[in-house]
Amino acid sequence: MNRRIAATxxxxxxxxxxxxDDLAExxxxxxxxxxxxVGRAERSRDWHLAHQVLAALxxxxxxxxxxxxxxxxxxxxxxxxxxxxxxxxxxxxxxxxSGGKVSDGFRWAPQDTGGDIRARLAADGIRFTISGAAxxxxxxxSDDLALLIAGTDEDQTNGEDTTQGTATAGxxxxxxADRFIRQLTADDSPETVEAVRTLLAHWEALxxxxxxxxxxxxxxxFLMLGEAGGPGRGIWPLTLYPGSGRGGTxxxxxxxxxxxxxxxxxxxxxxLLRRLNELEGxxxxxxxxxxxxxxxxxxxxxxxxxxxxxxxxxWFRDRWESGRTS
Numbered sequence: 001m002n003r004r005i006a007a008t009x010x011x012x013x014x015x016x017x018x019x020x021d022d023l024a025e026x027x028x029x030x031x032x033x034x035x036x037x038v039g040r041a042e043r044s045r046d047w048h049l050a051h052q053v054l055a056a057l058x059x060x061x062x063x064x065x066x067x068x069x070x071x072x073x074x075x076x077x078x079x080x081x082x083x084x085x086x087x088x089x090x091x092x093x094x095x096x097x098s099g100g101k102v103s104d105g106f107r108w109a110p111q112d113t114g115g116d117i118r119a120r121l122a123a124d125g126i127r128f129t130i131s132g133a134a135x136x137x138x139x140x141x142s143d144d145l146a147l148l149i150a151g152t153d154e155d156q157t158n159g160e161d162t163t164q165g166t167a168t169a170g171x172x173x174x175x176x177a178d179r180f181i182r183q184l185t186a187d188d189s190p191e192t193v194e195a196v197r198t199l200l201a202h203w204e205a206l207x208x209x210x211x212x213x214x215x216x217x218x219x220x221x222f223l224m225l226g227e228a229g230g231p232g233r234g235i236w237p238l239t240l241y242p243g244s245g246r247g248g249t250x251x252x253x254x255x256x257x258x259x260x261x262x263x264x265x266x267x268x269x270x271x272l273l274r275r276l277n278e279l280e281g282x283x284x285x286x287x288x289x290x291x292x293x294x295x296x297x298x299x300x301x302x303x304x305x306x307x308x309x310x311x312x313x314x315w316f317r318d319r320w321e322s323g324r325t326s
Contacts, residue, residue: 060125061287100133176212183242195300262323
């Protein structure tokens with residue numbers, strides 16, 4: 001085919017159009033027509049899981065077509081097509097674009113009460129930015145969606161051995177606590193690392209202990225109360241993670257606490273949320289009170305945040321101890 005192009009003395013508009021016609025004829029000649037079943041996978045997909053997770057969206061949260069697609073292992077367009085053509089899907093109006101906007105193609109289902117979509121979202125607790133987009137802090141990612149229907153296992157440490165053990169073979173080996181600090185130091189500023197060291201020391205002074213995960217690629221530090229020695233034997237409000245290039249984070253384990261007394265009381269978890277949101281730079285929406293949201297450890301560099309966080313942890317310890325004695 002390229003030889004024919006090279007042999008053509010003149011290559012103008014007429015020749016280009018003729019060439020296009022030639023290529024079209026060749027394509028028609030070799031194409032066997034649509035194959036049976038190809039392109040219909042999304043139509044035959046079991047969408048029950050999508051309906052289930054949308055029905056479980058907490059008040060004050062939204063998700064995107066892309067997040068829901070990633071959770072399902074589908075595509076954003078397929079998700080949009082399904083929601084647009086399937087009546088009766090709970091909270092379908094809370095699936096927005098990645099920018100937090102209502103899709104141009106959104107239409108209310110015939111049996112839905114309808115109305116102004118923005119007013120409906122506001123009634124569902126969705127806040128809006130000055131640009132009119134849904135608040136990104138209220139967005140649930142694909143990981144958040146997975147947590148909504150994962151339930152709360154007795155051991156929420158993901159099977160990690162969080163014992164206080166030191167090196168396993170010889171004094172020269174790196175302990176888990178040392179590995180956690182090393183990984184944190186590789187990714188965060190000296191000020192953040194020092195603030196984390198101070199936080200861990202304060203927790204131990206309160207009578208808690210630090211359970212470090214056994215991971216070699218990325219480890220973790222659990223702020224534990226209760227019986228030391230292994231997962232499932234205590235309670236913890238925060239899990240600290242090195243950042244792996246993005247900066248370390250503190251994960252607030254509301255989902256775990258919902259199954260641990262006395263924090264089965266939602267009012268106590270809401271109070272923990274309120275206290276954490278007093279930290280400068282922390283703004284966890286109430287809709288994530290059943291999940292495991294995070295904030296950056298670098299926020300501990302801000303003047304009043306270390307004191308506010310240690311006060312919150314002291315309050316947490318006191319509530320836990322009073323629940324044990326009541």
